[in-house]
Amino acid sequence: MRRTSFHILRVGLAITFLWIGILIARQPEAWGGYLQPWAAGLLPIPLARAMYGTAFLDVAIGVLLLIDWKTWIAALLAAIHLVIVLIVSGITDITVRDIGLLAAACAVMIESLPFALKSQS
Numbered sequence: 001m002r003r004t005s006f007h008i009l010r011v012g013l014a015i016t017f018l019w020i021g022i023l024i025a026r027q028p029e030a031w032g033g034y035l036q037p038w039a040a041g042l043l044p045i046p047l048a049r050a051m052y053g054t055a056f057l058d059v060a061i062g063v064l065l066l067i068d069w070k071t072w073i074a075a076l077l078a079a080i081h082l083v084i085v086l087i088v089s090g091i092t093d094i095t096v097r098d099i100g101l102l103a104a105a106c107a108v109m110i111e112s113l114p115f116a117l118k119s120q121s
Contacts, residue, residue, distance in 0.1 A: 034089045072108075
């Protein structure tokens with residue numbers, strides 16, 4: 001991946017995670033409605049608190065991607081988080097967006113792996 005395209009993808013993903021984190025923090029109950037009932041029932045804490053935690057995670061991932069520090073770790077966290085989102089939210093009208101974000105997170109992670117890790121694979 002050319003360096004310019006990598007940075008465009010990284011910054012776009014960062015802005016997406018920052019924005020969604022802020023939106024979730026502003027209306028945690030509304031965003032909690034995207035969870036499947038079985039997933040919400042597994043939560044050991046109130047739904048709103050879990051969504052605040054999700055908002056914090058999203059903002060943290062966004063900041064790490066934006067500042068380009070340990071980018072591969074931030075992208076790995078983003079990918080894991082998105083896989084969990086896909087599992088607990090089920091197939092909906094917005095699933096395709098999450099699949100696209102997952103692909104972007106994987107691309108950023110692969111492109112930003114430290115040289116030592118790239119040479120082992």
